[in-house]
Amino acid sequence: MRQIKKTLKLLRRSPYQALAAGLAMTLTFFVTSIFAILIIGGQIVLNYVEQRPQVIAFFKDDATETKINEIIAKVKATGLAKGVKYVTKEEALAIYRERNKNEPLLLESVSADFLPASIDISINKASDINAVTQVVREEPEVERVITPENLVEQLVKWTKTIRLGGAILVSALLSISFLIIIMVVGMRIALRRDEISIMNLVGATKWYIAKPFLIEGAIYGIVGASISTFLVYALLLTYSRPIQEFLGPIQVFPVNPLFFIYLWVGEALIASVVGICGAAIALYRYLKIK
Amino acid sequence: MIEFVSVTKKFPNGQIALDDLNLKIADGEFIFLVGPSGAGKTTLLRLITRETWPTAGQILFNGEDILKIPSSKIPLLRRKIGTVFQDFKLLLTRTIFENVAVPLEVLSRPDQAIKEEVAAVLEKVDLTQKADSFPVQISGGEVQRTAIARAIVSKPQILLADEPTGDLDPQTALSIVKILEKINEEDKTTIIMATHNSGIVNHFKKRVVFIKSGKIEGDEKEGKYEAD
Numbered sequence: 001m002r003q004i005k006k007t008l009k010l011l012r013r014s015p016y017q018a019l020a021a022g023l024a025m026t027l028t029f030f031v032t033s034i035f036a037i038l039i040i041g042g043q044i045v046l047n048y049v050e051q052r053p054q055v056i057a058f059f060k061d062d063a064t065e066t067k068i069n070e071i072i073a074k075v076k077a078t079g080l081a082k083g084v085k086y087v088t089k090e091e092a093l094a095i096y097r098e099r100n101k102n103e104p105l106l107l108e109s110v111s112a113d114f115l116p117a118s119i120d121i122s123i124n125k126a127s128d129i130n131a132v133t134q135v136v137r138e139e140p141e142v143e144r145v146i147t148p149e150n151l152v153e154q155l156v157k158w159t160k161t162i163r164l165g166g167a168i169l170v171s172a173l174l175s176i177s178f179l180i181i182i183m184v185v186g187m188r189i190a191l192r193r194d195e196i197s198i199m200n201l202v203g204a205t206k207w208y209i210a211k212p213f214l215i216e217g218a219i220y221g222i223v224g225a226s227i228s229t230f231l232v233y234a235l236l237l238t239y240s241r242p243i244q245e246f247l248g249p250i251q252v253f254p255v256n257p258l259f260f261i262y263l264w265v266g267e268a269l270i271a272s273v274v275g276i277c278g279a280a281i282a283l284y285r286y287l288k289i290k
Numbered sequence: 291m292i293e294f295v296s297v298t299k300k301f302p303n304g305q306i307a308l309d310d311l312n313l314k315i316a317d318g319e320f321i322f323l324v325g326p327s328g329a330g331k332t333t334l335l336r337l338i339t340r341e342t343w344p345t346a347g348q349i350l351f352n353g354e355d356i357l358k359i360p361s362s363k364i365p366l367l368r369r370k371i372g373t374v375f376q377d378f379k380l381l382l383t384r385t386i387f388e389n390v391a392v393p394l395e396v397l398s399r400p401d402q403a404i405k406e407e408v409a410a411v412l413e414k415v416d417l418t419q420k421a422d423s424f425p426v427q428i429s430g431g432e433v434q435r436t437a438i439a440r441a442i443v444s445k446p447q448i449l450l451a452d453e454p455t456g457d458l459d460p461q462t463a464l465s466i467v468k469i470l471e472k473i474n475e476e477d478k479t480t481i482i483m484a485t486h487n488s489g490i491v492n493h494f495k496k497r498v499v500f501i502k503s504g505k506i507e508g509d510e511k512e513g514k515y516e517a518d
Binding site for chain 1: 339
């Protein structure tokens with residue numbers, strides 16, 4: 001406890017260096033948090049799209065119920081479909097009405113005859129989309145087949161790009177923070193040269209001398225991670241509505257508060273390790289005691 | 291007891307600081323280490339704290355060869371030794387109390403014990419009134435007494451004083467050595483004081499070891515010293 005108090009006192013004595021190191025850590029972990037959220041959000045969107053019916057086949061108006069049932073049986077027989085749901089014209093109208101309940105103009109003079117019957121086929125594996133599409137396309141009663149295959153591909157591509165970009169940016173920022181901590185702790189060691197030499201002569205162990213610097217490194221990390229988590233929390237709270245509106249039916253809000261606790265704990269842990277390692281390298285490099 | 295056995299210290303530039311030096315210092319002794327500048331006095335003191343390493347020989351402290359002590363155990367050795375420097379080496383941003391408390395903090399003593407022990411030692415060196423002052427706010431003699439207080443607060447077995455009166459006026463210098471004498475008599479702390487102040491040496495009539503060019507040229511009980 002005495003060592004922590006002592007470290008905080010030393011930080012107060014040269015606040016600008018502490019501020020520089022703290023800000024570098026905050027920026028690093030703020031960007032890390034943003035990328036973490038983008039990656040997790042991307043995964044939620046991807047899961048949502050993957051779990052939706054991946055192939056929708058619309059029938060011609062003259063398609064009979066018997067024929068439709070035959071097609072459903074054919075699809076099921078492939079063994080590739082997780083589920084097949086028949087949507088009648090009336091059900092399609094009900095869905096349409098529900099989706100556009102706030103737009104009276106769009107609801108006027110729309111009857112079930114305007115909308116085709118369809119089957120929503122959810123597929124076990126995204127790679128089987130083509131095969132199932134082929135089966136339904138061959139049927140003369142099928143007028144049109146919609147497949148979100150491209151959307152999934154695009155989403156996977158985007159998620160990968162965000163992951164890669166995030167990893168590169170976060171690594172670069174982590175390296176910069178790491179170097180700043182080495183520099184700041186190195187400067188502090190130089191500033192406390194006399195004190196260190198006196199402590200060394202009165203019998204302080206290397207560990208005793210090094211401890212405040214290691215604590216300092218950990219403090220930079222914990223403070224940086226805490227501020228960044230708070231900023232991200234405030235940002236998400238402020239912009240949750242427009243984000244949710246943008247995502248439409250994909251439900252991401254409210255975010256479970258546990259998520260922010262895990263994020264904070266995880267980042268604080270990583271950040272303090274970075275801080276301690278930075279301080280340790282500075283000590284190894286600059287702390288010369290006999 | 292400290293014993294130097296055939297100790298030689300040669301610097302990388304070829305200069306010989308100590309040359310086959312043999313010296314025994316018993317527990318509770320007060321020794322003046324005298325000689326001209328560059329004679330090897332400071333090197334001898336630094337060898338005891340293992341700040342430097344001899345080229346040859348053995349240095350025994352309580353029978354143990356300190357050169358064989360692993361680096362990790364050196365702090366334990368240094369806790370048995372107090373050091374007073376000519377340039378004081380006080381921390382200017384700490385109060386007198388805080389400066390004196392440093393060795394006890396290093397020993398991780400509880401706050402209350404630190405308060406009591408520092409107060410006691412400040413009283414011994416007559417600095418109780420200056421406890422909350424900073425080194426720049428007190429006189430040269432008081433600064434040196436602070437350095438002595440810091441050196442003895444952890445009750446070391448030996449006190450090394452390297453020219454502790456170097457920058458002080460004769461009266462203040464005398465009072466400083468009187469404090470060292472008191473510590474030696476009351477606490478039985480071994481005192482090794484390097485000096486070339488002949489007035490002080492001759493006043494106190496203690497054992498005098500005269501070193502010149504790294505060799506012991508004289509070793510007398512109640513000795514005298516005439517500076518060149």
